[in-house]
Each structure stands twice: as structure tokens, then as C-alpha cells.
Amino acid sequence: MSNSDSNNESTNIGKGAIDKPINAGKKGINGMRLLKGAKKLGKYAKLLKSIISKVLGSCIKWLLGVLGPYVILVFILIILLLLVLQSVASFDLFQKASTRSETEVTFDNAVKEVFELRLEAGPAEIRDKLKSTHSENPYPAVSEPWLNQVGDMLKQSIAIPTIHHYFKNIKNDNYKAWHEKYKDYTADSKDLLTKKFVEIIDKEMAYYFDESSNYKPIFVEGTSPIDEFEKVTTTTSCTRTDEEGNTSTTVTGPTTTVKNVSHEIIDEIQLGYLKAKIPYKEFHSTVQSTSSSGDCVSDITTELQLYVIDDGSPPSIDLIPEELVRILISTAKEGDYTRLVPVQDLEYSIDLGQEIDERFPKPDIDYEGLKKCYFKNKSIDSCIGEFVLGGSLGSVGGLESGWFPTDFDSIYKAAAEHCGIDWFILAAVHGQETSFSSNPVAYDPTKGSMNSKGELVGAVGHFQFMPATWVGWNAAKDFPMTSAGHISGDLKWITVPANVKKYGGRGMDGNSDGVASPWDMTDAAFAAACYLKNIGYQKGNETSIKTALAKYNGGNVAWQGAAAQKYANEVWSNGKQFESGAASSPIAVAPGDVTYPTTGPIRQQYGGQVFHYGIDIGSAGRTNVPIVSIADGVVSYVGPLSTYGNIIRVKHNINGEDYETLYAHLASYSVKKGETVKKGQKIAIMGNTGKSTGPHLHFEVHKPNFVRQATNPMNPLRLIPTPPVK
Structure with a gap:
């Protein structure tokens, strides 16, 4: 000071x-x-x-x-x-x-x-740091739009x-x-x-x-929960012809090499009064390629198991209101x-x-209490914990849904409507395949997996189609291709709509410019959307959607394998987050003046030897579980609060009695302070923020109002009906 x-x-x-x-x-x-x-x-x-x-x-x-x-x-x-x-x-x-x-x-x-x-300067250092953790093979590059978004949020x-x-x-x-x-x-x-x-x-x-110090980021490192590796399996066939014209073929392999890999993992970042939890996910990939040398041809399968930044989801941003106060008055x-x-x-x-x-930010501070404490103790640190009560973020907070770059929003929706699928699933496929086109392979025909001759042998474009799938497998009678769908040489001919039609391919001229190119975003999006529809995608049917996604990744042969199934589950989960915070299922509303805040098993009751001031309702393995207001009321607080994580408080008058309810550990919220809410209205999504061991809702009731956790609590089950498990 x-x-x-x-x-x-x-x-x-x-x-x-x-x-x-x-x-x-x-x-x-x-x-x-x-x-x-x-x-x-x-x-x-x-x-x-x-x-x-x-x-x-x-x-x-x-x-x-x-x-x-x-x-x-x-x-x-x-x-x-x-x-x-x-x-x-x-x-x-x-x-x-x-x-x-x-x-x-x-x-x-x-x-x-x-x-x-x-x-x-701080956001730039954050972007550079996160980018550097994925800068070496075999780690995929982190999406530039996502990096920019993280920097802006902090x-x-x-x-x-x-x-x-x-x-x-x-x-x-x-x-x-x-x-x-x-x-x-x-x-x-x-x-x-x-x-x-x-x-x-x-x-x-x-x-x-x-x-x-508040303008310099602090990076907290984490560890990978899985073993990361690159596994390469090679089978080589050599065909030789002797002087008499006799041919013989020898097959070597398969031989397998496994290389353990690792990289720096950034678990959390603090910049001044803001803290971000960086999302990660398991990344599984299988890529087939062919390499030729003399009389020998090698079929190579490369499998990756990595732990990577999930750049299809936003980081969770928390306000540290105590740090905001320190910055303003002390540090x-x-x-x-x-x-x-x-x-x-x-x-x-x-x-x-x-x-x-x-x-x-909008901190919640007992200003008079803080002032008296400071002048009594001559120290601000001893007072902040007691009188800085919480707070909410400014315009960067309260993310209601999973993050995706809006640059392609109109393309997703046009393609999805044309083909009869959901735009948010198409967006999730795009994020999974090329990190929303931040990977150069999305738009540069010279990028991708190459053989020893420098020829492109892998999937191409924004949505990663195999060339044979794009132009049609019937092209094999006129052009050399491998069983995996690789086509050697200049691929410009696969962008000709007449060729796609001739060979029965999946490619499309989505923008009607006379070219059907997998490296054009609109063409690729329309092709991917209609391909998903053609392989069984049915809107509103989770099983059919996941099956179509698995086939998109693994083809008709490998779609039931673990890698393709994992791909389908990840895309589905991300897509549902992109759906503007849509809940996994609606919450039934109980009759009467009061309903339950969500459904699910009660994991911890009110009371106990180590006193628990509310009830905990579990997710039961669900995602995007909605939280609703238990009764008509007015939102009194929205934002982070200490170990509660993200919370909402709502004030109610029920049968002439005043109550204030608290909903904690939220993933996101869809209401603002001062907003009037109705009984059963969705206000948030169940989450795992703050001091929490897994996704759940911690729910408290205070009568007549919330002051501190231990001041006016009551057993919630004295007010609300017992939540149904499902």
C-alpha cells in the first residue's frame, strides 16, 4: 500500500x-x-x-x-x-x-x-505458450481462432x-x-x-x-492421464522379375514400432484477476499411407493416442475478485x-x-466492512477474505454454450438445411477434422500425408475426404488408386463436377461456381452434410447420428472399432454444446408452487458430521443437464463465488415467506442479475466448476435470504419435492 x-x-x-x-x-x-x-x-x-x-x-x-x-x-x-x-x-x-x-x-x-x-502483451504470451505445446509432431496444431478467443477472454x-x-x-x-x-x-x-x-x-x-505483476500470465502445468504414443505398423511387398520373366513376391512384416511421446500440458492460466481452466481431450487417429521404393511398396498404418487441447470447447473463465481488489489498492x-x-x-x-x-468485473464487496477492517488491522490481505464476497465477470463471462468460431456459421446452417442434418453436428465434425480449418491441410492441396515421392496420399480438404470418396470409387478403372482411397498425382481433376457425377462421388459444388473442391469450405461442408445424411443420419435420433459419425470416420469396415466410436461420441458431445446450450433432456416440472432444480440421484444430503449446507444432485453420466428455478423469483446474483464455482442465487416469495436459493458448480448460465424467472425455467447447465469432484448440482435454500453459507441455511428437502432420478 x-x-x-x-x-x-x-x-x-x-x-x-x-x-x-x-x-x-x-x-x-x-x-x-x-x-x-x-x-x-x-x-x-x-x-x-x-x-x-x-x-x-x-x-x-x-x-x-x-x-x-x-x-x-x-x-x-x-x-x-x-x-x-x-x-x-x-x-x-x-x-x-x-x-x-x-x-x-x-x-x-x-x-x-x-x-x-x-x-x-499478456494475451500474446498466452497464445504463444499454448501454441508451443502443440508445435512438434505428432501433435495437431491448435486452432488460431481458438487461441485468439482465449487471449481475448483473459x-x-x-x-x-x-x-x-x-x-x-x-x-x-x-x-x-x-x-x-x-x-x-x-x-x-x-x-x-x-x-x-x-x-x-x-x-x-x-x-x-x-x-x-497482474499483467504477466501465470501458467500452472498439468499431467496427461493417459499414455501417449505413436504406433507405426509397416507391411512391405517386393515384386521382382528375373531374367527369364518369372515374377516373385515377398512380403515382410507387419513390423510395429511404438514411440512414446509427451508434451507440456498447461492446466490453468491466471492473468491478473482472471483464471482459465484449459480444456483437454484424448485424441485418437489412424492414418493409412503407401510408400514406394524400387520394386517394393510399403503399406503404413500410423496410430496416435495423444492428450491434446480441446480447441472445440471454450476454457472455463473464473473471476478472482480478491485479486481484483489487490490490484486496485495494493499490488x-x-x-x-x-x-x-x-x-x-x-x-x-x-x-x-x-x-x-x-x-x-462486478465484484460483490462489503465496502464498509472492508474499510473498517483495513484501518483497524493496517493490512488489506487480512480483510479481503472476509469482506470480498464474490463477483461476476463482465461481457467476457457467462458462456452459455460450447465455443466454435462463428466465421462459418452461415455455411454450417445452409449446408445442414440443404441436406437435412443438424448444423451443430456439422460444426463439430469440422472442428474434429481440421480444427475449424486452422490446419493448412484444409485449404492447401499441397499439404497432407505424403509418400516417398512427395505425392499426397491422405485425406484432403476442410472435412478430410479421401480423394476416392470425393470423386467416386469407380474412378479406379481409369485412375490408379489404393484400397484405402489414395490417388496419386495432380488431384485437380477430382474437382470437376462432371467427373464427380461420372464416378458417383460424394463431392459437391456447394457454391455453384462450377468447381467441386474439397479445399473450398462451402463445397466441403455441403458434401460432408449430405454424406452424413446418405449414410444414415436421422435428426433427433442419437443412435443413427452416432452411427453415421462413426462411419464418416471409420468407413463401412472399421466404423464399429473403438477409434471410430470414440470419434462419434466426441463429435456428438461437442455438437450438443454448440447447440446454444441446449440441454440433454428437458426437466419435468412438479405440480404446485415449487419444483426441483434438476433431476438425478442425491449424492449427499443436508447436514452430517462435517456439516453440508445443501444437497448434491448427480449427473448420472449425462451431459448438458439443465438446471431450473424451483419457483417464481428474481435473480439476485450470477457469477463465481469462492469454492462454489459458478453460481446463481434467486430470491423467491413462496406463500408469503421469503427464501433465497443457491445453485452451484454450474457449467454455464442463461440468466442475468435482476431478471425475473418463472418456476421450471431453465437458468443454467450442470457443471464441475469450483471445488468439485465431478459434474453435479450443489443446491442450497436460505431463509429469508443468503448472507453466508452458515447464516440462514435450511434443509432444501423441506421446501422442494424429492428430485426424480431421471
């Missing part, structure tokens, strides 16, 4: 502000000086903010009675506080508004540009450095704005002036970004251009952050 924070003086508290209202009013005429007069309203500032947002009408009478002749000045300063919020949010950092010169406006914009550039809010810079300015009466030093700078163009200012600001603010770097937030100004700084940036 700053030494200046060791007393009760606050940016909001200034002796003499009310004693000298005329002077404060005179200062109020010009920008920053008026701001300082407003800030000297002292402990009334927060009250005034509440007046505006909540109870303006009734409090006018109170203001008239208490403040008497100063009420006009008070209202002027109330308005000023609002203008301060607006001006800082728009990066008029020194509140000069229309009095700013063009140079000063350019300077303010340059400050914002520097902050944005500096805030990109990026710190621009409000953080803005607040620290702003508090330096308003606290120090002798502080001279940067504008004063650079207001006379000129350049041949606005762009050149901006560039000059960016260089200056970046240099002078370097200490803050380089020495504040960030103070210096010539930044100042930590005094504890007594924390609430104001949080409000300011939310005005500046919609990404800024």
Missing part, C-alpha cells in the same frame, strides 16, 4: 469542502479544478451517487432539510460527478471536455492506444491502468498533466503526432506495465503517472471501471 493511504483521508474526503462552498463553486467552473471541488464533498459522494440512481425523488426533501442553502451547490457537484464518470470513460482523462485543444485530444487518444497495446480491462492513472491526477494538487509538457508539440500530420505521443507515453508508463506499481486506489475510494473506483469498460 502507498504510505499516503495509512490514514482516513480519501479522495472523497476533504476537510473544509462544506466550510468553503463558495471557493469550491468557483473552482468548479474549470474542468479539473471543479472536479477536485466535487471530490471534496467527502463521505457524501457515495450517498449522492445513490441518490441519483435509486431514490432521487424522496431524497430531495432530505437534501433540502440537511444541506439547506448549499443544496444548489450539492446538485451542481452531483452533476459534476456524473460528468467525471463520463469524461474518464471517454478518455478525456483530465476532464477538460470542450476546452481541450486538438493536441490534447490527440494526446488523450494516444494514452488509450498505449494502454490497449500494453494490455495485449485480457485485462483497460479500466485498470486508467483508474490508476486517473487517481494519480486527482489526488495530487501539484501534479501537472502530461498535456502541460506536450501541449505545444506539432507534427506534419495527426498520425505523426499520435505516433510521437505513443512513443513518449509508452516509455514513461513502461515502469507500470513492466513491474505490475500494482505506483510511480510518476500512477497511484493506487485508497481503500476508502474502492467503491468509487469500481463504479468508474464499469463506466469505462463493459469487460470490467
Whole structure:
């Protein structure tokens, strides 16, 4: 903490502000000086903010009675506080508004540009780190769109450095704005002036970004739960002809080599006040290829068992509200251009952050309790755990469904509608085959498995069709191909629609441009969708869909094998997540005023020697299990809360009695704080966030409301009917 924070003086508290209202009013005429007069309203500032947002009408009478002749000045300063919020949010950092010169406006914009550039450093390091873990064979590359999404989700809010810079300015009466030093700078163009200012600001603010630990990611390593290996089986046939014209064939093998492989696994990443759990999955692949050398031909089967980043799913992002508070008031770097937030100004700084940036979190803090504890103990760390109660993410949180890049959304839906399948399953196939086309083999005909002659011998394009499947197996009578469907030489001829029609292939000209190319996203998507339909896909029938997916992967011969079945299950699971959070099955609603929050076996009851304040309802092996509100009510909290993980709280009035219900360990939520919900309305998906040993719902009931876990709990089964197991 700053030494200046060791007393009760606050940016909001200034002796003499009310004693000298005329002077404060005179200062109020010009920008920053008026701001300082407003800030000297002292402990009334927060009250005034509440007046505006909540109870303006009734409090006018109170203001008239208490403040008497100063009420006009008070209202002027109330308005000023609002203008301060607006001006800082728009990066008029020194509140000069229309009095700013063009140079000063350019300077303010340059400050914002520097902050944005500096805030990109952490996400860039995260992307590079995750990418490097899959940079060597045989690991598949991680999707670039997914990496970008992860970086964006963990990026710190621009409000953080803005607040620290702003508090330096308003606290120090002798502080001279940067504008004063650079207001006379000129350049041949606005762009050149901006560039000059960016260089200056970046240099002078370097200490803050380089020495504040919250802008540097922390990587927590994990371990693979499976043995990872690359298994290569080779069978070689050599055919020789002697001088008399007699031929003989010798077969060697199969010979098998197994190579154990490993790579760095990143389990969690923390950047400032945000923490991400990186999703992983088992990856199984079998690729057949052919290699020729002289009179010998080798058939090669390469099997992979790997543990890889699941770039078809988003990471779970958790807010660390305690860390947000530490960053604002204790751990960030103070210096010539930044100042930590005094504890007594924390609430104001949080409000300011939310005005500046919609990404800024919404912490749940007992501000008065935190302030009293700090001034009693002279330490913030001993107080944070008790008075920082939780919080919710800004616009980056609350992911309702599995993640997929929306770039191809219209193509998925058009192809799926044309062929009669589900778009979200098609999207999941795309993610599984080429990581949403981030793998160059998706769009580059020169990429893929090669034989010793440099010829392409593997699957091709965005949805990984074997060339023979694309153009038709009947082409074998005119073109050489292997039993696995490899075709040697230039493959341009397989993109001719007439050839596809002639040989009965699965390829399609989805965009009607006269070419049917597996390397064109639209053509490949239409072909994949119709191929799935032709091999048995029936919408709404899970068994038929999984069978079609297994055949898509393993063909008519190997579709019942373990690898193809695993492929089908993974694609199905990912697809259901892509379906906008759709639940695995609806929850029946019990009669009466109250229903159960979900279905499933009760794994732990209320009470016990180590007291359990709710009931735990298990998933019973299901995925995407919906959670519903047990009764009509209003959502009182949405977001992470300590070991609960992601939670929702809902306030109810049931038969004249007040209750607040808590739903914990959620995977995602579909409601917002303040939203009115109905009995049986879906509000979330069952998950495994927080301190949890597996997917389940921890459900609590508090009467009349939730304060802390042990304050007002009651046995939920005294209020709700016993949930059915299914």
C-alpha cells in the first residue's frame, strides 16, 4: 500500500469542502479544478451517487432539510460527478471536455492506444505458450481462432491502468498533466503526432506495465492421464522379375514400432484477476499411407493416442475478485503517472471501471466492512477474505454454450438445411477434422500425408475426404488408386463436377461456381452434410447420428472399432454444446408452487458430521443437464463465488415467506442479475466448476435470504419435492 493511504483521508474526503462552498463553486467552473471541488464533498459522494440512481425523488426533501442553502451547490457537484464518470470513460482523462485543444485530444487518444497495446502483451504470451505445446509432431496444431478467443477472454480491462492513472491526477494538487509538457508539440500530420505521443507515453508508463505483476500470465502445468504414443505398423511387398520373366513376391512384416511421446500440458492460466481452466481431450487417429521404393511398396498404418487441447470447447473463465481488489489498492506499481486506489475510494473506483469498460468485473464487496477492517488491522490481505464476497465477470463471462468460431456459421446452417442434418453436428465434425480449418491441410492441396515421392496420399480438404470418396470409387478403372482411397498425382481433376457425377462421388459444388473442391469450405461442408445424411443420419435420433459419425470416420469396415466410436461420441458431445446450450433432456416440472432444480440421484444430503449446507444432485453420466428455478423469483446474483464455482442465487416469495436459493458448480448460465424467472425455467447447465469432484448440482435454500453459507441455511428437502432420478 502507498504510505499516503495509512490514514482516513480519501479522495472523497476533504476537510473544509462544506466550510468553503463558495471557493469550491468557483473552482468548479474549470474542468479539473471543479472536479477536485466535487471530490471534496467527502463521505457524501457515495450517498449522492445513490441518490441519483435509486431514490432521487424522496431524497430531495432530505437534501433540502440537511444541506439547506448549499443544496444548489450539492446538485451542481452531483452533476459534476456524473460528468467525471463520463469524461474518464471517454478518455478525456483530465476532464477538460470542450476546452481541450486538438493536441490534447490527440494526446488523450494516444494514452488509450498505449494502454490497449500494453494490455495485449499478456494475451500474446498466452497464445504463444499454448501454441508451443502443440508445435512438434505428432501433435495437431491448435486452432488460431481458438487461441485468439482465449487471449481475448483473459485480457485485462483497460479500466485498470486508467483508474490508476486517473487517481494519480486527482489526488495530487501539484501534479501537472502530461498535456502541460506536450501541449505545444506539432507534427506534419495527426498520425505523426499520435505516433510521437505513443512513443513518449509508452516509455514513461513502461515502469507500470513492466513491474505490475497482474499483467504477466501465470501458467500452472498439468499431467496427461493417459499414455501417449505413436504406433507405426509397416507391411512391405517386393515384386521382382528375373531374367527369364518369372515374377516373385515377398512380403515382410507387419513390423510395429511404438514411440512414446509427451508434451507440456498447461492446466490453468491466471492473468491478473482472471483464471482459465484449459480444456483437454484424448485424441485418437489412424492414418493409412503407401510408400514406394524400387520394386517394393510399403503399406503404413500410423496410430496416435495423444492428450491434446480441446480447441472445440471454450476454457472455463473464473473471476478472482480478491485479486481484483489487490490490484486496485495494493499490488500494482505506483510511480510518476500512477497511484493506487485508497481503500476508502474502492467503491468509487469500481463504479468508474464499469463506466469505462463493459469487460470490467462486478465484484460483490462489503465496502464498509472492508474499510473498517483495513484501518483497524493496517493490512488489506487480512480483510479481503472476509469482506470480498464474490463477483461476476463482465461481457467476457457467462458462456452459455460450447465455443466454435462463428466465421462459418452461415455455411454450417445452409449446408445442414440443404441436406437435412443438424448444423451443430456439422460444426463439430469440422472442428474434429481440421480444427475449424486452422490446419493448412484444409485449404492447401499441397499439404497432407505424403509418400516417398512427395505425392499426397491422405485425406484432403476442410472435412478430410479421401480423394476416392470425393470423386467416386469407380474412378479406379481409369485412375490408379489404393484400397484405402489414395490417388496419386495432380488431384485437380477430382474437382470437376462432371467427373464427380461420372464416378458417383460424394463431392459437391456447394457454391455453384462450377468447381467441386474439397479445399473450398462451402463445397466441403455441403458434401460432408449430405454424406452424413446418405449414410444414415436421422435428426433427433442419437443412435443413427452416432452411427453415421462413426462411419464418416471409420468407413463401412472399421466404423464399429473403438477409434471410430470414440470419434462419434466426441463429435456428438461437442455438437450438443454448440447447440446454444441446449440441454440433454428437458426437466419435468412438479405440480404446485415449487419444483426441483434438476433431476438425478442425491449424492449427499443436508447436514452430517462435517456439516453440508445443501444437497448434491448427480449427473448420472449425462451431459448438458439443465438446471431450473424451483419457483417464481428474481435473480439476485450470477457469477463465481469462492469454492462454489459458478453460481446463481434467486430470491423467491413462496406463500408469503421469503427464501433465497443457491445453485452451484454450474457449467454455464442463461440468466442475468435482476431478471425475473418463472418456476421450471431453465437458468443454467450442470457443471464441475469450483471445488468439485465431478459434474453435479450443489443446491442450497436460505431463509429469508443468503448472507453466508452458515447464516440462514435450511434443509432444501423441506421446501422442494424429492428430485426424480431421471
